[in-house]
Amino acid sequence: xxxxxxxxxxxxxxxxxxxxxxxxxxxxxxxxxxxxxxxxxxxxxxxxxxxxxxxxxxxxxxxxxxxxxxxxxxxxxxxxxxxxxxxxxxxxxxxxxxxxxxxxxxxxxxxxxxxxxxxxxxxxxxxxxxxxxxxxxxxxxxxxxxxxxxxxxxxxxxxxxxxxxxxxxxxxxxxxxxxxxxxxxxxxxxxxxxxxxxxxxxxxxxxxxxxxxxxxxxxxxxxxxxxxxxxxxxxxxxxxxxxxxxxxxxxxxxxxxxxxxxxxxxxxxxxxxxxxxxxxxxxxxxxxxxxxxxxxxxxxxxxxxxxxxxxxxxxxxxxxxxxxxxxxxxxxxxxxxxxxxxxx
Amino acid sequence: xxxxxxxxxxxxxxxxxxxxxxxxxxxxxxxxxxxxxxxxxxxxxxxxxxxxxxxxxxxxxxxxxxxxxxxxxxx
Ligand code: SF4
Numbered sequence: 225x226x227x228x229x230x231x232x233x234x235x236x237x238x239x240x241x242x243x244x245x246x247x248x249x250x251x252x253x254x255x256x257x258x259x260x261x262x263x264x265x266x267x268x269x270x271x272x273x274x275x276x277x278x279x280x281x282x283x284x285x286x287x288x289x290x291x292x293x294x295x296x297x298x299x300x301x302x303x304x305x306x307x308x309x310x311x312x313x314x315x316x317x318x319x320x321x322x323x324x325x326x327x328x329x330x331x332x333x334x335x336x337x338x339x340x341x342x343x344x345x346x347x348x349x350x351x352x353x354x355x356x357x358x359x360x361x362x363x364x365x366x367x368x369x370x371x372x373x374x375x376x377x378x379x380x381x382x383x384x385x386x387x388x389x390x391x392x393x394x395x396x397x398x399x400x401x402x403x404x405x406x407x408x409x410x411x412x413x414x415x416x417x418x419x420x421x422x423x424x425x426x427x428x429x430x431x432x433x434x435x436x437x438x439x440x441x442x443x444x445x446x447x448x449x450x451x452x453x454x455x456x457x458x459x460x461x462x463x464x465x466x467x468x469x470x471x472x473x474x475x476x477x478x479x480x481x482x483x484x485x486x487x488x489x490x491x492x493x494x495x496x497x498x499x500x501x502x503x504x505x506x507x508x509x510x511x512x513x514x515x516x517x518x519x520x521x522x523x524x525x526x527x528x529x530x531x532x533x534x535x536x537x538x539x540x541x542x543x544x545x546x547x548x549x550x551x552x553x554x555x556x557x558x559x560x561x562x563x564x565x566x567x568x
Numbered sequence: 569x570x571x572x573x574x575x576x577x578x579x580x581x582x583x584x585x586x587x588x589x590x591x592x593x594x595x596x597x598x599x600x601x602x603x604x605x606x607x608x609x610x611x612x613x614x615x616x617x618x619x620x621x622x623x624x625x626x627x628x629x630x631x632x633x634x635x636x637x638x639x640x641x642x643x
Contacts, residue, residue, distance in 0.1 A: 295622040320585070320607035322617045334621045474603055477584065515602050537622035542603045546638070547622070 241267065242278055245501050250282050255461045255502045262454035264498040269490045276493060276529030279500035283530050286504045290562040291554055292467075292533035294345035294379075294509065295338025295547075298540040299326050299366065300359060304351040306383075306418045308406065310443055312476035312541055313351035319478035321541055331366045335374045341536050341547040342561045346370070347379040347402060347439075349540055353419065354384040360392065367396050375564060379439065384423055390430045400437035400466065403427050408456035411448045428463060437466040441511065444495050445473035445487030453495060457502040467533065468506050470499060472513030474542060487513075489522045493529060500530025509533035512542055523550075527557055580613040582606030605637070 241263040248254050256264065267275055303315040303323035312319040326334075335346045348366060350359055359382065367378050380393055381402035393401065405424055406412065412421040432438050440463055442456060460468055472487045492514075500508055510531050514523055523545075527534075536547040554561060581588050583596035585608035600606065605618050609629035616627040626636045 297621050298619075301619065320615050322615055324617050324619050326619060326621070330619075330621065334623075337621070337623045513603075538620045538625070541605075541618070541620055543605060543620065543625065544603075 242271070242274055245278060245282075249501050249504050250278065250285060253286055253504055255458075255504055256498075258454050258458040261457045261498050261502050262451055264501060265450045265454055265494055267494065269494075272490055272494055272497075275497040275501075276525060279497035279530030280528050282500055282504050283508070283532050287507070287532050289559055290532070291527070291559045292345065292507055292509070292562045293341060293343040293550075294347060294533065294535050295334070295341065295343050295537050296347040296349055296381075296535055296539060297326065297331065297334040297338075298324075298351065299331060299348050299362060300350040300352060301325075301541060302351055304353065306353050306416065308416045309480035310406075310415065310446055310473060310476065311351075312479055314479070317478045317480070319476060325362075328362070328366050328369050332369045332373055335370045335376055335378075338537065339374050339376045341551060343536060344377055344562055344564045345379055345400065346374070346376045347381055347400075349381040349402070350383070351540075352383045354386070355382045355389055360389065363393075364396060367398070371397065377564070379437075381439075384419065384427045385430060387430055390427075390434045390436075394434040394436055398436055400439050401431040402439035402467075402469070403431070404442050404469070405440055405456070405459065405463075406442040407446055407448055408452040409459060410455060411446070411452045415446055425463075428465075438463065439467040439469065440465040441467070441469035441471065441509070443471040443473050443513070444492060445484065445513075445517075446481060447484060454498070457499050460499075460506075461502050465506060467509055468499065468503060469509040469511035469533075469535070470496065470531075471511040472517040474513045474516060486516045489518050492517045493522060493525055496526050496531060497529050507533045509535065511535050512539045512544075515543075515545060520545075520549075520553075524553060524557065527553065527559065578610035580608055580610050582608055582610045584608070585613045585615070606635070 301324040302313045302321045304313050307316045312321040338346045377399040379400040380398050409421045472492050475482050475484045508531050536550045538544050581593045581596050583600050605625035606627050611632045616629045618627045624638045628634045
């Protein structure tokens with residue numbers, strides 16, 4: 225998807241969309257509506273810099289200069305019974321990713337490596353529909369071992385939960401729970417058929433009610449229209465998550481989305497700006513796919529365009545940039561890393 | 569086992585698993601250099617069990633043992 229010709233750009237009824245956003249989002253702190261987000265997404269590429277500049281001002285005004293740094297690790301890789309069409313870990317596709325479990329020692333080591341970067345968050349992820357007794361046991365042992373040795377907030381991403389599991393994770397001290405809605409509700413059936421968007425939404429509500437922070441984002445570039453991208457931004461805003469991780473599709477071999485193109489850099493950056501303008505106070509995190517979609521320069525533009533959090537190092541099955549490279553970038557941009565126990 | 573550039577010792581593409589001597593593997597190499605660890609054993613093309621962690625990866629071939637790396641894999 226590319227930005228359209230300026231002459232065909234629909235203007236918001238209230239005037240130029242960035243002027244409206246300046247008043248509404250920057251000054252009053254009110255996120256954009258679906259139509260307004262769409263108007264931003266439809267801006268011509270020539271206005272990208274302006275959109276990113278405004279998104280950066282919004283982030284600085286409503287979130288501050290700190291950047292939240294996180295590391296993630298896959299506790300259980302591959303063999304998932306679900307069919308999320310982007311995912312190389314589904315056992316239903318002919319993907320080269322094979323099932324693997326991480327032992328507690330390596331999990332603790334990964335948490336230590338993450339903490340060394342200055343990160344305040346460490347997220348334990350499993351490729352499952354939802355946790356079974358074996359996984360819950362492994363998570364319990366892993367969290368206890370991490371807490372004994374590493375000073376870092378522990379987050380989890382273990383799929384859909386029962387109320388009992390939500391309560392158990394909260395009791396273990398899990399600080400934040402990630403469960404991505406992935407895409408707009410109207411596009412979800414094109415992406416996943418083995419469970420519904422609503423089931424995901426339900427888990428998120430239980431997580432919030434149990435007092436854990438809610439982390440919920442998705443993937444840009446899965447064949448959604450710009451309208452659906454705008455729909456997704458406001459659906460996330462409605463959820464009021466503490467954090468939104470933004471991923472850009474990595475077309476993985478063997479998956480139904482293997483044939484899709486890597487999202488274009490300008491398109492991805494306009495999406496970053498639009499999401500910040502829809503979610504003025506949320507932690508907006510650069511997650512997977514930025515290396516292919518944006519490269520080094522684009523990552524900097526995103527950090528100056530509304531993003532205020534990053535995943536450093538590798539992802540679950542993909543590699544990221546070396547953590548030092550991102551930390552150097554933050555230093556160059558004069559963006560301090562959020563300290564443990566600070567809230568953004 | 570350190571990645572080696574020798575096409576005789578390592579005749580298979582670690583990304584797609586096809587013979588390196590056949591076809592164009594430019595896209596595979598780009599992926600290996602940026603976002604993907606090796607998935608296929610470069611010696612026998614078997615799918616490997618790969619574990620990625622924040623600072624590196626390990627890949628185990630049932631026949632040719634374990635290899636490991638930090639960021640990016642070059643054959
Ligand atoms: S539930 Fe998670 S691990 Fe399973 S296929 Fe979907 S995205 Fe992949």
